[in-house]
Amino acid sequence: MPNHEQAAVLTATSLTKSFSGREALRGVDLEVGSGEVVAVIGPNGAGKTTLLSILAGITAPDSGEVTHSGSGVGWVPQQAALYRRLTVTENLKLFARLQGHGDPDASTAEMIELTGLAERRDDQVGTLSGGNQQRVNIAVGLMARPEVLLLDEPSVGLDPGQRARLWEFILGLVSAGTAVLFSTHDIQEAERYAGRILVIAGGERVFDGTADGLRTAVTDAGGADAGDLETSFLAFLDGDRSTAAEPGPGDGP
Secondary structure, eight states: OOOOOHHHHEEEEEEEEEETTTTEEEEEEEEEEEOOOOEEEEEESSHHHHHHHHTTTTTOOEEEEEEHHHHHHOESSSSSSOOOSBBBBHHHHHHHHTTOOOOHHHHHHHHHHHHOGGGGSSBBGGSHHHHHHHHHHHHHHHTTOEEEEESSSSTOOOOOOHHHHHHHHHHHHTEEEHHHHHHHOOOHHHHHHOEEEEEEETTTEEEEEEEHHHHHHHHTTTTTOOSSSHHHHHHHSSSSSSHHHHTTTOOOO
């Protein structure tokens, strides 16, 4: 749950979603507070991308509700929705127009400055490094100045240096008050950058708490005292999740 000092800027209640009779999400609740960083982890097919796309308003849930405050959410999918033959400036100006900005030139200049892409403004997107392409992708998601930024696997395919620079940029947004909810398969990335970890398995939220809380949940359920979070996570999924899960939003004390 968000820190008591953090007002909730995104709330989801009892989200469900099925595809061709298969339940992708089953009654998922969550809250994200202002300036909070939350990682969503889980095995392949757990429902992580479905959850983020519903929170972004891209996919409609079968039931449940999503509410947000202020300027809403920005969505950054895993695959960059960019035009590789257009320059950085041309891409951003195009998306500013598509989003109905009154002054696309001003919005584009603001995003170029915010993302530190001034030296690349006239480069074709297809010639950029993976990290810089992801910056452009995030700039598109930030066009509406959202209070919550949703990132689906933001560092996939990046080398360690690119990943570190990308997260330096993202955490700069957080320090200015933007909340970030991101999915990842990199457990170390979740531990390093997120203040809270949400575990999704089989379409259900089975844990909502800190990295240390996840380790404690494993040992409380009779698992080994794992030293690293990835070992704890695997043990958690293999164990009795119903006894190991921490209370989350709406679960009560």
